[in-house]
Amino acid sequence: MNKRKRTGRIALALLISGIVFLTNTIAMLLTIVAIYGLARLGVIETTGGQVGLPELLRFFFYTSLVIGFLLASLTGKIILKPIKRIIDQLDRLASGDFKTRLHFGKPIADHPTFKQVEKSFNRAAEELDYTEMLRSDFINNFSHEFKTPIVSIAGFAKLLRRGNLTDEQKEEYLEVIEEESLRLSAMANNVLNLTRVENQTILTEVTRFNLSEQIRGAVLLLAEKWTPKNLYMDMQFGEHMICANEELLKQVWINLLDNAIKFSDPNGTVSVDISDGSECLSISVSNHGKDIPKDRIAHIFNKFYQADESHSSEGNGIGLAVVKKVCELHGGAVSAKSESGTTTFTVVLPKQQNM
Structure with a gap:
């Protein structure tokens, strides 16, 4: 206090x-x-x-x-x-x-403690109102995004069932069904991951593993996304060990790298850098592309929030919320900076966990 x-x-x-x-x-x-x-x-x-x-x-x-x-x-x-x-x-x-606000009358309103109570209450109400608005938008957008691949899968499955298709057409339709199925799986996994980490208050299954190798593995998993954009994945870092929940931390790198790839300009560079401190590791993921507006960057770690309000890019506002929660569970933090065409997400994690 x-x-x-x-x-x-x-x-x-x-x-x-x-x-x-x-x-x-x-x-x-x-x-x-x-x-x-x-x-x-x-x-x-x-x-x-x-x-x-x-x-x-x-x-x-x-x-x-x-x-x-x-x-x-x-x-x-x-x-x-x-x-x-x-x-x-x-x-x-x-x-x-959530539209309600607290206002005291004179002379109570002039007292510092009541001023603080009023300020804290109104800030909490504003955050709840904002989260409710985002939740409502998320449900509408998610329902739409969830429905689109289902309609595509059903439509192409009907075409396949009718027959009289060339081998090329069958291959094309099966490829669309596979892509849309993976898209549905990714959306469902994001929701499940967020629910899982939000309900977790104690960090469990902590092991010592090679963080550098884990990040390189995450880059390989996303090869199908960065290869078509001809991106250069700059990963000039040494070997670094960490004590953490390996499965949870894997979600951090997949979400941050996927985000960087998604918003990178074609033929650009996605950089990953690891700085070794006395007690913590600092991991930065950078990409070159359109800046995140300053009035939105403070909200990007909120559940359901999407900086791209046009929803022209894939995403449902869950990935960065998962990143933030996982970092907090590990006693770390995540921050973002976007200016001059470069966006950088920095994760700071302790090397050891107090068990």
């Missing part, structure tokens, strides 16, 4: 304590005034102009009890009003109303 937050919470505690103290003080003063007034009116018996001790204690007790209750009810409503507002807005948020 930083110093500013700690100071704000101390100030809030002092404010509430001050209100309680002030309430008690006012209750006592009003009680004394009430007793004095009752004594002057003769309601309380006096002896020689003095109020008897038993009567004084009895009236002081009952009068302070009544006045204290009334003041506590009044100040309690004032103190609990912002809390009630928070509860009401949380209920709206829980019911799915």
Whole structure:
């Protein structure tokens, strides 16, 4: 907790304590005034102009009890009003109303702690609203992308079933069916991978393996994608070992390399570089092509987000979300930079895992 937050919470505690103290003080003063007034009116018996001790204690007790209750009810409503507002807005948020926002009235809104509560709540609501919008877009886009290959497979399967086709036509139709089947498989795997890593909170199956060899293997797996674009895969790095979940980390390189290949200009270069630090390895994947707009680069690791809003390129906004989650599970991080026609994704991972 930083110093500013700690100071704000101390100030809030002092404010509430001050209100309680002030309430008690006012209750006592009003009680004394009430007793004095009752004594002057003769309601309380006096002896020689003095109020008897038993009567004084009895009236002081009952009068302070009544006045204290009334003041506590009044100040309690004032103190609990912002809390009630928070509860009401949380209920709206829980019911799915992500457009709701929290705003306190004066003078509470000027207090640093309530300012922080208001800011945090509204930021959370905005993120939920944004994620819901992306989720809705994802469902629409994914449904469309999922339906397209199914229609293609069904259509070409019907043509094959009718017969009267040349060997070239059969080969062409079978190739389309195979490609569309692989496309469906890739989309399903992405969704399953995201679900799997999101539900995983503890890193398991950690082994020591050659990270350099794993990345080279991922490049070979994607050869059918970078070969038609005549891309040069620049991998001038040495051998580096790491302790990690091999299967999960494999998804990181496949997603980052696939992304780099997809958005590279033809005849360009995709570069992979590994820097060896004292405790961490830094892996960079770069490609040359159109820059990612600065207003979108902050969102590319969000679920369902696609920087290419036209959806002209393949993808469903899941791959980079998987990359981020896997890196976090390993105690690492991933970042992106895009400028001057070069986009670079950098992954930083610890060499060892604390088990």
